Amino acid sequence: SGRSLFYVIRTEEISGRDVTMISYMWDTYMNTLSSTLLSRLLLVMAIMTVVSLVFIVVFSRYLTKPLKKLSEDVRMISKRNWDRPISLNRSDEIGELADSIENMRKSLSEQDREQQSMLQFISHELKTPVMVIRSYAQAIKDDIYPGGDLDSAIDVIDKEIQRMDLRVKDLLFITRLEYLSRHDLEKEEVNLSELVEDTVGRFSFQRDDIDWNLNLKDFKTEVNEEQLAIAIENILSNQIRYAKNRIEVTMEVDEREENLLMRFANDGEKIAEAKLEELFKPFNKGVGGETGLGLSITRRIIELHGGTISMVNEEEFVATIVELPI
Numbered sequence: 315s316g317r318s319l320f321y322v323i324r325t326e327e328i329s330g331r332d333v334t335m336i337s338y339m340w341d342t343y344m345n346t347l348s349s350t351l352l353s354r355l356l357l358v359m360a361i362m363t364v365v366s367l368v369f370i371v372v373f374s375r376y377l378t379k380p381l382k383k384l385s386e387d388v389r390m391i392s393k394r395n396w397d398r399p400i401s402l403n404r405s406d407e408i409g410e411l412a413d414s415i416e417n418m419r420k421s422l423s424e425q426d427r428e429q430q431s432m433l434q435f436i437s438h439e440l441k442t443p444v445m446v447i448r449s450y451a452q453a454i455k456d457d458i459y460p461g462g463d464l465d466s467a468i469d470v471i472d473k474e475i476q477r478m479d480l481r482v483k484d485l486l487f488i489t490r491l492e493y494l495s496r497h498d499l500e501k502e503e504v505n506l507s508e509l510v511e512d513t514v515g516r517f518s519f520q521r522d523d524i525d526w527n528l529n530l531k532d533f534k535t536e537v538n539e540e541q542l543a544i545a546i547e548n549i550l551s552n553q554i555r556y557a558k559n560r561i562e563v564t565m566e567v568d569e570r571e572e573n574l575l576m577r578f579a580n581d582g583e584k585i586a587e588a589k590l591e592e593l594f595k596p597f598n599k600g601v602g603g604e605t606g607l608g609l610s611i612t613r614r615i616i617e618l619h620g621g622t623i624s625m626v627n628e629e630e631f632v633a634t635i636v637e638l639p640i
Contacts, residue, residue: 317341380408384415391415396423440481443474501536506574509539510546510563517550524557529564533574535640537619545615548608549578549634556582562631567640574638579631590625 321338380402387400396419402412450471453460459467507530518526553561557580564577585593594613616623621638 320344377408380404380412384408384412387419388415391419391422394426396426440478443478446474447471501538503534504537504539504542505532505534506530506537506542506576507532507565509543510565510576513543513546513550514563517547517554520554521557523559524554525560527560527562529562531565531567533565533567535574535638537638541615542619545612545636548612549636551608552634553578553580556580556632558582572640574640576636576638577633578636579628579633581630582632584627585625585632587627590627593625594623 318341319338320341321336323334323336325332325334327333383402384400387398390396390398400412400416400419402409404412450460450467454464454467461467461470510530511528514526514528518524560581562577562579564579566575566577567573568575594609613623616636616638619638621636623634623636625632625634627633
């Protein structure tokens with residue numbers, strides 16, 4: 315009747331006897347089996363499609379919800395509203411992105427506070443000399459000479475102008491350091507022992523009553539000589555200001571850690587532990603300080619070189635420790 319028969323003939327041995335088995339199947343059964351398998355396969359595919367769609371919707375919401383939140387947070391940061399912290403309790407790539415944005419927010423917030431402090435510092439520090447200069451100028455115009463004579467009045471005006479000039483130079487130098495922090499620092503090979511020794515030689519004449527003790531290593535490394543010289547000058551200026559009778563400058567090379575340690579110490583009064591770190595903040599003046607920017611500028615220079623600076627109270631000295639990578 316036009317039908318086909320599929321068969322398999324096998325010969326096997328069972329209990330010591332040869333047995334021939336014939337297995338057969340009509341094509342109608344195969345067609346039925348194929349139809350059944352196809353229908354079940356389509357059903358499984360339909361179920362998998364529905365399950366996949368549900369999973370995709372849930373997973374997309376899992377991804378897009380925190381991204382929408384981060385987008386809103388970034389939009390708030392762009393509007394300079396960075397007081398609200400960014401936090402996502404996730405350990406995946408989105409969590410890492412949130413942590414990076416949070417670090418950026420903290421950095422921008424800190425820079426904003428520093429700018430506000432700088433503006434307040436400028437308005438406060440420049441307001442006083444401007445008022446003095448103006449009042450003295452008006453008095454001279456009225457033939458009144460504060461201090462007794464014209465030369466004394468002009469000396470006061472000149473002194474106030476020098477104060478203003480010093481503050482403006484410090485602020486311009488900070489701006490320059492901010493620029494350098496975003497660009498590669500030009501470096502050259504410098505003998506640090508010679509640099510320190512030359513700077514000490516220029517500063518030692520300011521006070522004849524100080525006993526200088528230098529223990530330097532003949533060591534060369536790549537630094538920006540101009541910037542590092544300014545940092546060393548600022549450190550030595552503080553050492554001379556607070557020392558009683560003795561200043562020590564030592565240099566050690568740690569080959570294992572690949573670091574260079576420079577120590578500047580004086581026998582002045584100890585500093586309260588709570589104030590040691592604050593001394594490096596901008597506009598924080600110590601006793602007898604001038605602008606409150608010297609140590610802040612020094613820290614930025616050292617950090618531009620990949621190093622660290624700290625101040626510690628020792629048994630007999632107050633030491634400023636500079637650590638630079640070799």
